[in-house]
Structure formats: C-alpha cells, structure tokens
Amino acid sequence: xxxxxxxxxxxxxxxxxxVDTISFTVDEGEIVGFLGPNGAGKTTTLRVLTSFQPASxxxxxxxxxxxxxxxxxxxxxxxxxxESTPLxxxxxxxxxxxxxxxxxxxxxxxxxxxxxSAMERCDIVDVRDRIIGHLSKGYRQRVxxxxxxxxxxxxxxxxxxxxxxxxxxxxxxxxxxxxxxxxTTILFSTHTIPWVEQVCExxxxxxRGRIALDGTLSGMRERVAPWARVEFxxxxxxxxxxxxxxxxxxxxxAENLTVGERTMLRxxxxxxxxxxxxxxxxxxxxxxxxxxxDVKVVDAVVEDxxxxxxxxxxxxxxVRA
Ligand SMILES: Nc1ncnc2c1ncn2[C@@H]1O[C@H](COP(=O)(O)OP(=O)(O)OP(=O)(O)O)[C@@H](O)[C@H]1O
Ligand SMILES: [Mg+2]
Numbered sequence: 001x002x003x004x005x006x007x008x009x010x011x012x013x014x015x016x017x018x019v020d021t022i023s024f025t026v027d028e029g030e031i032v033g034f035l036g037p038n039g040a041g042k043t044t045t046l047r048v049l050t051s052f053q054p055a056s057x058x059x060x061x062x063x064x065x066x067x068x069x070x071x072x073x074x075x076x077x078x079x080x081x082x083e084s085t086p087l088x089x090x091x092x093x094x095x096x097x098x099x100x101x102x103x104x105x106x107x108x109x110x111x112x113x114x115x116x117s118a119m120e121r122c123d124i125v126d127v128r129d130r131i132i133g134h135l136s137k138g139y140r141q142r143v144x145x146x147x148x149x150x151x152x153x154x155x156x157x158x159x160x161x162x163x164x165x166x167x168x169x170x171x172x173x174x175x176x177x178x179x180x181x182x183x184t185t186i187l188f189s190t191h192t193i194p195w196v197e198q199v200c201e202x203x204x205x206x207x208r209g210r211i212a213l214d215g216t217l218s219g220m221r222e223r224v225a226p227w228a229r230v231e232f233x234x235x236x237x238x239x240x241x242x243x244x245x246x247x248x249x250x251x252x253x254a255e256n257l258t259v260g261e262r263t264m265l266r267x268x269x270x271x272x273x274x275x276x277x278x279x280x281x282x283x284x285x286x287x288x289x290x291x292x293x294d295v296k297v298v299d300a301v302v303e304d305x306x307x308x309x310x311x312x313x314x315x316x317x318x319v320r321a
Contacts, residue, residue, distance in 0.1 A: 001064055003028045003155050003185035004049065009058035011044050018044040020209035021058065028154075031181050033196035034189040036206040037310045042189040043083050045206070046159050049187075050080040063154045076105050079148035079184075083159040089133030093124060093143055096132060097150055104151040114150055121176060122146040138169040145176065156180070158188035162195060174199055193303045205309055212309040220302045227252060227300035228274050230281075231266045236290035238263045244284035248277050253308040268304055 004026035011019040019041040026032050036042050047053045049062050051071035060067045063077035088096055097115045106114050119125050122142040127135060132143060141164065148156060161177070162170045177186060177199050190196060196203055197217060205213040213220070234241050238256040241263055245254040250273035257264045269277045274297065282292040 001028070002026060002061075003030070003063060004187060005061045006045075006049070007059045009045070009048060009060055010056045011041075011048060011053075012056045017209055019048070019055070019206075022206065022209070022211050023058075024204055024211060024214055026185055026187055028185055029182055030202060031177065031186045031200040032188075033200050033203045034187055034206065035191070035193065035196060035203055035306065036189070036212075037191065039208075040206045040310070041209040042206060043159055046080075046157050046187070046189060047082075049074075050078055050157055051075055052080075052082075062157075076151070077154045079151065079153035079156045081144050081148045081156075081158040081161055083163070087132050087140060087143060087147075090131065092129050092131055093119070093135075094128040096143070097146055100147050101150045106151050114152060115146075118146040118150040121149060121179070123172060137164050138166060141165060141169070141173075145173070149180070154185065156184050156186045156188075158186065160189055160191075162190065170195070193306050197302065205306060207310045213305075217302065220305050224300040224302060224305050226271055227268050227304065228271045229266060229268055229298050229300045229304055230274070230278065230295065231257065231264065231298075232281075232295040233293045234263050234265065234285055234290050235293075236263060236285060236288060238265065240288060241265055241285060241290060244288065244290075245281055247284060248280040249273070250277050251281075253304070255307065255311065268300055268308065 002025040006025070007023050008021045009019055010017065010021050022045065034042055048055045049060055049067060051067045051074045054068060062074050065073040065077065067074050091099070094115065097118065098111065101111050101115055119128060122145045124139065124142050124146055127139055132140060135143065145161065148158065161173050165173065201218070202216050203213070203220065204211060238258050242254055242256060242265060245251055245265060245267050250270045252268040254265060254267035257266050278295070285292050
C-alpha cells in the first residue's frame with residue numbers, strides 16, 4: 001500500500017483553481033521532492049494531505065487513512081511542517097514539544113524519550129528551556145521540525161523545510177532528512193532543484209496547479225542529456241531578440257537573462273542542431289541589425305528542464321521521466 005495516494009485532487013478558492021485534478025502516489029520509505037514555482041499549488045496540496053483543509057473534489061489517502069473522513073488518524077500518523085510555523089511563541093521549547101506530543105497521542109511513559117530524541121535529531125537540546133519567540137528563525141524552524149517528528153510518524157510532510165535558513169542550517173536539514181530516510185516516507189516542497197538533487201531521487205513538479213512532471217532525477221538527467229544551453233549578448237532589445245530565437249528551429253526554450261543595459265538571452269537546443277540553430281539565430285538577429293556576442297555553450301542541466309516546464313512558453317506536458 002502506498003504511503004501517499006492522491007487521485008484527481010482539485011482545490012478551488014472561489015473562482016481560482018489552486019490545484020487542478022492532480023494524481024500521484026508515494027511509496028512507503030520514498031523521499032520525494034515536490035517542486036514548483038510560487039503559487040504552483042504546493043502548500044495547498046500539502047495542507048489537504050495533512051487534513052488541514054478540505055479539497056473541492058478528488059480523494060487522497062495518507063498512511064492508509066482518508067484525509068477527508070479520517071483526519072484524526074491522518075494527523076496521528078503524519079508529521080507536518082507548515083510553511084509558516086505556527087509555534088506558540090511564548091512557550092519554552094521542551095514544554096511546547098511536551099504539549100504537542102501529548103496532543104498527538106504519544107503515551108505518557110514514552111513522551112520524554114520521544115521528545116529527547118527529536119530534540120537531539122534537530123540539534124535543539126541546547127535551547128530546550130528557551131522561549132520559542134526569542135529564538136532565531138533557523139532555530140524556530142528546527143523546533144518546527146522536532147514538532148513534526150516527535151510522535152515518530154510514518155509519513156513526514158514538510159513545506160519548504162529550508163526556507164529562510166542559512167547555508168549551514170540548510171545542510172543540517174538535508175542531513176536530518178537523509179538520516180530519517182528509510183524509516184519514514186517524506187514528501188517535501190521546495191523551489192530549488194540543487195537541493196532536491198542532494199536529498200532524493202524522485203521529483204514531482206507542479207505548475208499552475210497541475211502535475212508537469214513525475215519521475216526520477218536520473219530520468220530528468222537523461223532527458224536533458226541531448227540538450228545544450230546557449231547564452232549570448234546582443235545589441236537588440238530583449239523582446240524582438242527573443243522572437244528571433246524562438247523562430248529558429250530546434251530551439252526548445254528561450255529566456256531573457258538581462259540584468260542592466262545589455263540584453264542577455266539563453267536558449268536550449270538539441271546538441272545535434274547546435275551549429276545550425278546558432279547560425280540561424282545569428283542570421284535572424286543580423287537581419288534586424290542586431291549582433292550575437294559573447295556566445296557561451298554548455299551542457300543543459302536538470303534545472304533547465306524545470307525552467308522549461310514551469311516558465312517555458314510551451315504548454316507544460318505530463319510525462320513520466
Ligand atoms: N486561502 C486562499 N485563498 C485564496 N487563494 C489562495 C489561498 N491559498 C492559496 N491561494 C492561491 O492558490 C494558488 C496556489 O497557492 P499555494 O500557496 O498552494 O502555492 P505554493 O506552490 O505553495 O507557492 P509558494 O511557493 O509561493 O509557497 C495561488 O494562486 C494562491 O494565490
Ligand atoms: Mg507554499
């Protein structure tokens with residue numbers, strides 16, 4: 001039985017469809033990155049999966065329980081780190097975790113041991129008697145993680161666990177996730193591919209409320225392997241220059257990278273058509289009196305696929321990489 005099962009889930013806020021008939025499953029013990037740009041529908045999905053808000057239609061089961069009719073069981077078996085941690089800021093860390101563990105049904109005789117081990121894992125033993133509201137953002141985030149872990153849930157759902165953390169803290173969270181991997185199923189949301197590449201092998205990309213891609217990182221790497229990324233500067237304005245690039249055959253995706261005065265563009269193309277597309281782009285620019293300068297060609301990376309799927313002019317397509 002999968003740890004998370006989502007079927008045709010839709011969530012509307014009035015006329016706005018935040019999540020649009022999405023389906024996916026996460027198997028027991030898997031770590032899956034839930035990736036998408038701002039407003040894609042990540043938080044909305046995760047809130048439905050943790051029974052914090054109802055969906056408009058569709059169904060979902062987490063840890064074997066129905067998120068609509070068995071919310072209590074879902075919460076007992078799920079650890080949830082919300083996007084903005086609603087911690088009781090006037091409480092002290094240990095007291096707060098005690099309160100939370102009680103709420104989540106951890107038996108009294110096990111409570112202290114569970115809390116101690118959650119605090120150790122999240123490296124907050126030193127601040128156990130501090131008032132939460134006096135802690136730095138990074139420490140508060142760790143308290144939020146300890147809260148998510150404290151009842152030893154079967155499924156962990158983390159909404160941007162590294163948001164607002166410094167690079168050392170990001171590494172700590174990454175190591176923590178790796179440490180609990182295997183014992184727990186983890187679904188976490190993020191904006192950044194590099195982070196996903198460090199902690200998991202499977203990714204679900206959501207864009208405008210729809211699943212744009214569901215597959216493995218190795219599958220994504222294979223998909224970008226035949227692509228090259230070309231960057232160049234031009235004397236033309238970005239918009240007409242982009243039109244020229246888009247008109248060249250075998251250009252997969254183009255975007256404007258201009259910072260400051262000088263237009264800088266990037267496009268993706270098939271390596272097999274690299275020389276030809278470059279000639280055609282240069283010729284197209286020249287026919288409008290534009291230049292093509294400082295050309296740099298590198299291999300495409302997984303991030304390019306993410307950009308194409310979530311920002312590209314092409315319609316995002318559903319694929320199994
Ligand atoms: N309570 C709400 N009322 C109305 N619209 C909402 C509400 N919550 C979210 N939305 C809308 O639903 C869409 C998805 O939002 P959501 O917060 O799920 O995105 P997200 O992927 O988590 O984005 P981010 O990366 O910025 O956190 C957005 O268009 C957002 O404006
Ligand atoms: Mg969000």
